[in-house]
Amino acid sequence: MRIDVRKAVTSDNDIQAVQNADRLKETGLVGVNIMASPGAGKTSFIVRLLKSLPKGLSNGVIEGDVAGSIDTDKIIALGYPATQINTDGGCHLDANMVAKALDALAIQGPGFVFIENIGNLICPASFRLGESLILAIASVPEGDDKPVKYPAVFGLADAVVLNKHDLLGHVEFDMNFFLKGVRAVNPDAPIFNVSCRTGEGVGAVVEWLTANGPAK
Amino acid sequence: MHEAAIAEGILRVALGALPRPEARITQINVVAGVLTGVEDESLRMWFNQISQSTPAQDAKIVVNHLPGKVVCLECKHAFVYDGSGPVTVDCPKCAGVVTLEGGSEMYVDSVEVENEN
Numbered sequence: 001m002r003i004d005v006r007k008a009v010t011s012d013n014d015i016q017a018v019q020n021a022d023r024l025k026e027t028g029l030v031g032v033n034i035m036a037s038p039g040a041g042k043t044s045f046i047v048r049l050l051k052s053l054p055k056g057l058s059n060g061v062i063e064g065d066v067a068g069s070i071d072t073d074k075i076i077a078l079g080y081p082a083t084q085i086n087t088d089g090g091c092h093l094d095a096n097m098v099a100k101a102l103d104a105l106a107i108q109g110p111g112f113v114f115i116e117n118i119g120n121l122i123c124p125a126s127f128r129l130g131e132s133l134i135l136a137i138a139s140v141p142e143g144d145d146k147p148v149k150y151p152a153v154f155g156l157a158d159a160v161v162l163n164k165h166d167l168l169g170h171v172e173f174d175m176n177f178f179l180k181g182v183r184a185v186n187p188d189a190p191i192f193n194v195s196c197r198t199g200e201g202v203g204a205v206v207e208w209l210t211a212n213g214p215a216k
Numbered sequence: 217m218h219e220a221a222i223a224e225g226i227l228r229v230a231l232g233a234l235p236r237p238e239a240r241i242t243q244i245n246v247v248a249g250v251l252t253g254v255e256d257e258s259l260r261m262w263f264n265q266i267s268q269s270t271p272a273q274d275a276k277i278v279v280n281h282l283p284g285k286v287v288c289l290e291c292k293h294a295f296v297y298d299g300s301g302p303v304t305v306d307c308p309k310c311a312g313v314v315t316l317e318g319g320s321e322m323y324v325d326s327v328e329v330e331n332e333n
Contacts, residue, residue, distance in 0.1 A: 001331060005233045005324045009225035009246070091218050122253040123218035126322060148302035151284075151316055152251040180305040184286070185316045 013127055016095035020130025023102065028109025029060075030214050031098075033129050035153050036137035037146070038119030041163040043071045044196035045137060046114045050080050052206045057214070058111035062101040064093040064118050071116065081107050092123035095130055110214035121150035133212055139163040144174045147181035155185040159192060159208060166195040219255060222248075222322070223262035229324040230272055241272040243328040249282045249319035250299025275327075284319030288312045 008014060024031045036042050043063075050059055061082040063072045066089060075082040083104040085097045098115060105113065115131060117124040136157035138146045141164055147154040154160060160182050168175070182191055190208060194201035230244050231237075248254040256279050267273050284297040286304060290312030297303060297316060307314050 002326050002328050003233055003235070004326050005229060006326075007229045007233070007324055009222055009229060009248075009322045009324060012225065012228060090221070092221070094221065123221075125320070126218065126252055127221070145302055148305060151303050152253070152320055155251070155316065155320070177305065180313070181303070184303050184305045184314050187289075187315050 010126060010128070013095045016099060017128035017130045020095055020098055020102065021132070024113065024130060024132070027107075028214050029107070029111055029113050030109075030133065030212070031113050031115060031129065031131035032133045032135060032209070033115050033117060033124075033131035034135045034137065035117045035121070035124045035157075036119060036139075037121050037142060040119070040137045040139040040142060041196050042116045042119065042137060043074060045161065045163060045194065046116060047075065047078065048194075048196050048199065048202045049112075049114065049206065049209070050075070050078070052202050053112070054206075054210065056110075058107055058109060060105045060107045060111065060113050062098060062105060062113060062115045064097070064116055066090070066118060081105055087118060091118055091120050092127050093117050093129055094127045098129045112209065112213065121146065121153045125152035125156055133158045133209075135159050135161060137161045137163050138178070140165060140167045140173050141171050143172070144178040145181065147178065147185055151185040154182060157186060157189050158212075159190050159205070160186065161192045161194050161205065163194050163196055165193040165200060166198050218253070219258040220262045222254060223259055223266055226259075226263065226277070226324055227267055227270065227272055230275070230327045231270065233324070233327050234271060234329065237271070239271060240330040241275040241327050242330055243276045243278060244272065245278050245280065245325045245327070247280045247282055247321055247323050247325050249321040250284055250297065251319035252322045253299075254279060254281075254322070280325070282319065282321055285317045286314050287317060288314050
């Protein structure tokens with residue numbers, strides 16, 4: 001006997017993600033899910049944002065890593081609240097992990113909660129966390145083909161950040177191909193050229209975030 | 217290795233669909249768009265491991281890898297994206313701007329259970 005089911009594989013996760021989203025909203029917080037490959041500059045980018053966002057916001061960070069708390073320690077040392085999720089080998093964050101991390105973070109808005117996903121351009125795309133915004137980061141030395149090779153992550157993004165823009169001209173990177181690749185998988189997302197090393201372009205992302213940020 | 221988490225999701229959804237909790241599941245039909253990166257062998261391995269001692273033990277997992285579609289925004293030419301390589305950025309007919317649609321679906325379509333009689 002065949003039984004029609006037609007139910008999402010991630011349906012339990014999706015329910016928890018909606019609960020996380022409600023909870024964030026009630027506390028005046030906006031969740032930002034940051035996805036990129038390892039080494040694209042996720043943590044450096046979050047640090048730049050924390051330092052550049054307008055005063056008066058209460059921002060926090062949830063760091064996802066397979067192991068260790070190097071990134072969390074870095075952010076706490078700068079004076080911002082942060083909490084660590086270790087997946088012990090798991091390749092993506094899920095909504096249950098983020099729910100526990102929100103308990104630990106225990107901050108009140110208005111502000112942003114930056115959720116640094118595991119460095120991976122495949123698995124994180126399938127698991128909603130309760131975020132309002134998704135940022136995908138690529139970086140110049142990774143090459144111009146990341147959007148067309150990993151269409152799921154770049155297709156989901158509300159904004160695409162191209163980090164290490166200062167390395168343009170020093171490594172092989174065809175900007176036109178990159179831009180066309182982003183457009184092929186994502187017709188609408190704004191694309192920001194950023195250098196976390198020099199600070200170039202961070203202001204434009206801050207403006208975009210503020211426009212999409214917590215209600216005043 | 218997100219197949220571990222996906223296998224858990226499939227098992228949960230399949231068990232939740234049973235008419236009686238002890239009915240035996242013989243096959244689970246899954247739809248996974250090509251963008252989800254689901255690898256069949258890895259999925260089966262994880263599923264076999266976690267389904268032991270459940271009504272879905274030994275169930276066959278059949279995955280339908282739903283393709284995406286690339287559409288030219290200028291000449292409307294459309295072609296299949298099967299997930300096996302990078303997405304084409306120029307329309308092969310008119311070199312226009314293209315957009316990728318679909319391929320992110322991931323759901324349990326149906327389960328087959330041993331005859332109730």
